[in-house]
């Protein structure tokens with residue numbers, strides 16, 4: 644609870660610069676390192692060495708442009724990447740977009756061996772040793788296609804049950820598809836659906852390799868939480884498989900803080916609603932958009948946090964807010980963060 648109040652206080656401090664901290668209540672703040680404020684430019688995070696380290700820690704898929712601002716090709720790729728962010732949806736969980744100015748960040752240039760900027764690299768699960776290079780893609784829609792393909796290719800292929808057991812035990816949530824044949828239609832559907840959910844780890848396994856261990860005989864998805872089977876769903880009806888699979892996955896996105904922004908909402912709800920909150924004009928549409936998603940997820944209780952992403956303490960607000968949510972997990976709240 645204390646964390647929640649702290650997150651709210653931080654929001655307050657964004658609105659009015661004179662917000663004071665409560666006396667003698669700062670111990671747990673000291674324990675937690677304050678996150679860096681990472682500036683944004685054209686929808687991309689401007690990453691320094693420390694910023695890159697922080698974002699690698701927080702983002703499953705981090706797409707980074709190493710660029711030279713004096714080159715036209717660099718600037719144009721930065722602009723296309725910015726458009727790609729809009730297509731994917733700003734603030735989508737599990738994926739981040741950044742740029743590194745290699746003229747300034749010489750050490751990063753050296754570490755990632757950037758020979759001919761612009762170079763685009765995709766980092767997966769914080770691993771800075773082996774980023775995937777994106778070559779020859781220069782247009783926003785094509786960048787998104789490339790990114791989605793990478794996401795679906797990062798599905799873990801399991802061949803024996805011990806691998807599965809270890810993998811699911813080490814992670815809070817894993818969704819695994821068990822199929823008769825990994826190239827059949829329903830498996831293809833699985834790969835196709837998961838490319839839109841970079842925030843969750845997925846796996847696939849042949850049913851014959853599971854040798855009865857998870858009691859799967861028909862094509863199914865199983866959701867594992869901390870190593871235990873949380874739920875299972877058979878995928879046996881071609882006309883409903885896609886819907887069912889989407890539902891299974893979406894049900895497990897509730898632990899995330901979802902960000903909204905004015906453009907996305909306004910596109911979805913032109914001219915709707917007047918919930919105006921004094922002085923914060925755009926929030927009305929944000930609320931509507933969030934509400935819609937909440938209905939889609941069938942969640943009764945939810946909490947909205949409004950904060951500005953350009954505020955210096957945004958990072959700290961998010962950190963406290965997310966920590967606070969952990970305390971409420973499965974109890975009360977579903978939280979949506981709106982920024983503008």
Ligand SMILES: *[C@@H]1O[C@H](CO)[C@@H](O)[C@H](O)[C@H]1NC(C)=O
Nearest residue numbers: 676699700701702768769770
């Ligand atoms: C991120 O940093 C935290 C705290 O420094 C650490 O506990 C955690 O393991 C890191 N996560 C990743 C994916 O590197």
Ligand SMILES: *[C@@H]1O[C@H](CO)[C@@H](O)[C@H](O)[C@H]1NC(C)=O
Nearest residue numbers: 878879880881882883884886
């Ligand atoms: C598959 O789902 C559709 C739509 O719900 C339904 O009409 C049909 O009977 C189902 N088929 C089977 C074999 O269950």
